[in-house]
Every structure is written in structure tokens, then in C-alpha cells.
Amino acid sequence: MFKAAIVGCGDVSIVYAEAIAALGAEIVAVADLDHAAALKxxxxxxATAYFSLQExxxxxxxxxxxxxxxxxxHIxxxxxxxxxxxxxLVENPLANELDQAQRLLDYLKENPQAPKIGVCFQNRYNVSSVELRRPLEEGELGEIRGAYASVVWTRTSDxxxxxxxxxxxxxxxGGLLMNQAIHTLDLLQWFLGxxxxxxxEVSTDKYGEIIDVEHSAHAFFTHESGISSSFYGTLANSRHRSVEIELDWENALVKLKDGLTVTWINRAESQVEHYPERTQNSAGRTYWGVSHELLIRDFYGHLDSAKPFWIGPQEALASLRMAKALY
Incomplete structure (x- = not known):
């Protein structure tokens, strides 16, 4: 049985704890500078509570x-x-700044026999992502024409x-791009290159007196292939809307929103296919989805492999660079 520890006992830690328990590993210790959070x-x-990772x-x-x-x-x-x-296994984003991420990449380059490290981009394990990658990799969708994505949520001053x-x-x-939209940026570049x-541009229109990060952003990305994608995000809405990614392919219009909907063009049969997202009870926020467990289980399954985990620091750097380039 693997023995695990969690450092950082904030909101998302309970989702990790649920996932670790589900795969049969043992959480032997937790740590946080906030004593009350660690003890809770x-x-x-x-598990045993500690108040520093060193301890x-x-x-x-x-x-x-x-x-x-x-x-x-993180680093x-x-x-x-x-x-x-x-x-x-580190929660996304990889780091707060690119130079901090580079410290880790340099260490791994100098120490190729270092233990495994992964970054938690669990939305790649969503039903919508998995079902989209299949026709994408098999070439069924034809040429890509463009894409649009949005993250429209709400946050209060509290x-x-x-x-x-x-x-x-x-x-x-950063704000929205680093804390809420990083998964969506990751999926855009994973699907389109x-x-x-x-x-x-980024802006802080609502809470500029109390924060110095953005809570709204719009972006126009050009991908290596020459295809473009557009993004809009805000935390100033009155309520949460479902995250949405729409991709315009030659043979189908694809929408990731509460699952995957593929509307095929010029097909006589089965013109619309829908794949609902998985659901399960969790103490975490509903919009985090339920794929943490799948990623964590996969990470543990790779611990005895000679190959690096497939979502490592280099892979996680792509979305961090997108956010930093927009800033």
C-alpha cells in the first residue's frame, strides 16, 4: 500500500483526500502553516498533522x-x-511565475533519475475530453476552422x-487565468496544438480596491497550425455558467459543455452524438468535476514505470505560458 501525504489543507485538499482513499492508498500525514487547517x-x-513539510x-x-x-x-x-x-503530484498551475517553473525543469534535467512528478490537469480525464480525442486522433473531424472557450463564474469580495x-x-x-481558467487554456492547446x-487584455473592474489580479480577460490565440481560438472569462457574473469550449471542424461542430455534443455535418445517420459527464458525490465544488480520482489513480499506476508521467511539468508549462503571455 502506498503511503501519501498532503501539504496544503485548503479547499481542494479534501478532493485529493477522497481520491487517495478511493484507490486504497493510506494518507499518513498532512501539513499546513495554518495549524487549524492542518488539524481539521x-x-x-x-492522519498526523504537521505544520511544515520539513517536519x-x-x-x-x-x-x-x-x-x-x-x-x-509549489516549486x-x-x-x-x-x-x-x-x-x-502538484495542483495546477505548475507555479506562480515562469522563472519558478524553470527551476523545477532545470532540476529534472540535471537529475533524470528523480522520482515521478505530475501536475493535476484532471479535465483531460473528463468524458468530454476522452471522447473528443478519439475522433480527433483518428482524423474523423477533418480540418479545424477555429474554436471558442468561456469561463463565466462569480466571486465575491469574501x-x-x-x-x-x-x-x-x-x-x-494572477487571478482568473491562473486560478479558474487554467484548465480551459490547457484544453484549448491540447486540442488545437x-x-x-x-x-x-485582462482587467479588474469590480474588486480593484481589494485585489491586484485580474478577474476578467479576453484573448485571441494563434496556434502553431495557424488556426485561431478565442477566449472570454470573468468572475464578475451574478452566477456560475457552465464552462464551454466550442470547436468548429470541417466535418462536425463540437461543444464541450456539461459533457460532449458532436453535431456531424452531412451524415445520414447519428448526426448528433452526446456523451454526458460523470457525476459522483464529493465534498468538493461541483464545477471541479469528478476526474481528480482518475488522474490520481493513473499517477499512482505509473509510479513503477520507467517513463515519466504524461502530464508533467513540461506539459503543464504550456497553459502557464499562455496566461503569462496575455499578462
Whole structure:
């Protein structure tokens, strides 16, 4: 049985705890600088609470560390664990800044035998993503013409005051693009290919007096193939809307929204195909989806493999670069 630990006992940590328990691994320790948060998660998981990763690594023998801290802590904690011989799965984004991400990439290049490290882009495991990749890779969709994506949610001032790092550029690295839309940016470039040019703007129209990160953005991305995609996102809406990605292919119009809908063009039969998304009970927020467990299970399944985990730091760099280019 694998022994796991979680560092960072905030909102998303309970989703990791559920997923780790579901695959049969044991959570032996949790850690957070916030003592109350560490003790609360320790009680839920029946693990030992620590108040620093240094203390945890000194006292416990673990196989995997899950990093769910604020973004500015990701790289230091990941390097500490890797140097201690521990596999690492880090919550997205990879880092708050590109130079911080580069520190990790340099270490991995210099230490090819380092333990496994993965980055949690769980939406690649969604039904919609998996079912789209099949006809995409088999060439059934024809030539791509363009794409559009949106993330339209709501946030209150209490969201930022409860955890101020969320609204601080120096710690989070950004707002909407880093905290909420990073998955959508990742899927755009995963479906359409690498981004070579970025145009657009970010703004803070509603909470500029309390945060210094954006909560709205629009972008025009040019991909390596020459195809373009458009993005709009905001946290200033009055309610949450479903995340949406629409892709215009020669042979089909494809929409990812609460599942996958493929409307085939010039087909006599089965012109519209719909694949609903999975659902399950979770203590996490509903818009996070339910694919954390699938990614985490897959990561653990790769621990004995000689190959790197397929969503590693280099793969995660693409969406981070998209956000930083827009800034």
C-alpha cells in the first residue's frame, strides 16, 4: 500500500483526500502553516498533522506528496520532496511565475533519475475530453476552422478576504487565468496544438480596491497550425455558467459543455452524438468535476514505470505560458 501525504489543507485538499482513499492508498500525514487547517484535515483523514513539510519529511516515510498549497509555494515544496526521494503530484498551475517553473525543469534535467512528478490537469480525464480525442486522433473531424472557450463564474469580495493570496499577484501569479481558467487554456492547446501568439487584455473592474489580479480577460490565440481560438472569462457574473469550449471542424461542430455534443455535418445517420459527464458525490465544488480520482489513480499506476508521467511539468508549462503571455 502506498503511503501519501498532503501539504496544503485548503479547499481542494479534501478532493485529493477522497481520491487517495478511493484507490486504497493510506494518507499518513498532512501539513499546513495554518495549524487549524492542518488539524481539521488530519481529523477527517485520521492522519498526523504537521505544520511544515520539513517536519513531515523528517518524521514520516511516504511514497507520494500531494501539493495543494498557494501557487507561490509549489516549486519549493516539490523540490524538497523530490530531493527526499518522494514522488510528487502538484495542483495546477505548475507555479506562480515562469522563472519558478524553470527551476523545477532545470532540476529534472540535471537529475533524470528523480522520482515521478505530475501536475493535476484532471479535465483531460473528463468524458468530454476522452471522447473528443478519439475522433480527433483518428482524423474523423477533418480540418479545424477555429474554436471558442468561456469561463463565466462569480466571486465575491469574501472569496478574496478569506484567503488574501488569491488576489495577490506576487503569490498567486494572477487571478482568473491562473486560478479558474487554467484548465480551459490547457484544453484549448491540447486540442488545437501549441500557441505561438497571444493578443488580448485582462482587467479588474469590480474588486480593484481589494485585489491586484485580474478577474476578467479576453484573448485571441494563434496556434502553431495557424488556426485561431478565442477566449472570454470573468468572475464578475451574478452566477456560475457552465464552462464551454466550442470547436468548429470541417466535418462536425463540437461543444464541450456539461459533457460532449458532436453535431456531424452531412451524415445520414447519428448526426448528433452526446456523451454526458460523470457525476459522483464529493465534498468538493461541483464545477471541479469528478476526474481528480482518475488522474490520481493513473499517477499512482505509473509510479513503477520507467517513463515519466504524461502530464508533467513540461506539459503543464504550456497553459502557464499562455496566461503569462496575455499578462
Amino acid at each position: 484535515l488530519a481529523q477527517k483523514t485520521q 513531515l519529511l523528517a518524521q514520516e516515510t511516504i511514497d507520494v506528496l500531494h501539493i495543494t498549497t498557494p501557487h507561490d509555494q 519549493d515544496l516539490a523540490l524538497m520532496a523530490l530531493k527526499a526521494g518522494v514522488h510528487v 472569496y478574496y478576504s478569506a484567503k488574501p493570496w488569491r488576489g495577490q499577484q506576487i503569490r498567486s501569479g 501549441p500557441v505561438t501568439k497571444v493578443r488580448g
